[in-house]
Amino acid sequence: MLTANLNKETDWNKIEAFMREFSFALVVDTDENNVPQATHLPLVLKQKPDGQYVLQGHLAKANPQWHYFGKQDTLVIFSAPHAYISSSWYEKERIPTWNYMAVHVHGKTRILTDEELHQNLDELVTHYEAASKCPVTIADIDEKSYANNFKAIVGFEIEVRDINANYKLSANKKDKDYFNVIANLQEKGDENSVRIAAEMQCRRPQTEQ
Template identity: 45%
Template structure:
């Protein structure tokens, strides 16, 4: 991924926090030179000094069969994104787009049945824990579970290289930066509001020049 120096993120803990909060990723591999992709919820785990992404896909999906032949797979995670109008700057400029993106490269390995069951059990707990009537692994019938297990393939990806870009107008002066936040907040678009919140959080954290919080409204 091409990352200009202003937007490059190198803090591993910050990147993993982003992955945890934006865990619906896109896995990219190739079949005979043609890129293919699958969009899936993924889980980040740490074992010793190594990190893994785990998940599962339909048995009928041909992508899992490429794991053995691909030296590395690419997994992409994205956060909110928003159009930035150049009319929000105090000088003539072209418009752009703000976004957050993380790319993870690693070797994919197929999970054994017991590993897949453990993975599914934990995933259900993660997404069902706050539900009024949570559907957990041990509440489902053995017949249903056995049938479903035959229809999916579990995998884990040992993380090798990570790349992260947060393009949040860091290269703009303070006045323009604050104005962008205010304009995004008033866009009436959920993505724009999320982007405004991210930019404001970084501003108040001191990632930009000395702040004047009263200007952010």
């Protein structure tokens, strides 16, 4: 992912929070013919005792992508907020663009053991059920159903090695255009526009004139 220095996010705390919030990611590998294979999956970010961060998840055993794990690096793409930026919001410039935030992670992938996969599934369900009115747990699933489904999936772990965080948020604009973009995004009012406006506001707080 081409990332200008002006747009590169290097604060690990912000990157970590982003990956945890937008954890439904795109996992990409290449097959024996160097053809990209991709699957959309929820991932859990974990820190190992040695300090290494990893991403854990699982996919269907019927999905051939898992056969390519470990042969080359896996690419994981996290993205969510994005918004069209109209050139009419600028004082003079007439080139429109798109603001967005995305994080790419590269690393080697290995297959989880059964024990590790059991733990990952427990953590995954616990995490996503936390917001439910009546949370369920792995223990609530009957043994036969759990066993049948467990046999049909493959767990994996991707090391978080190379990180490229691209926060393209009008950082190259002068204050007048920058804050006019924020105002227009807020006026649009949709979820993505409001989120992008809020992120821009945090990065360049407007001071009283």
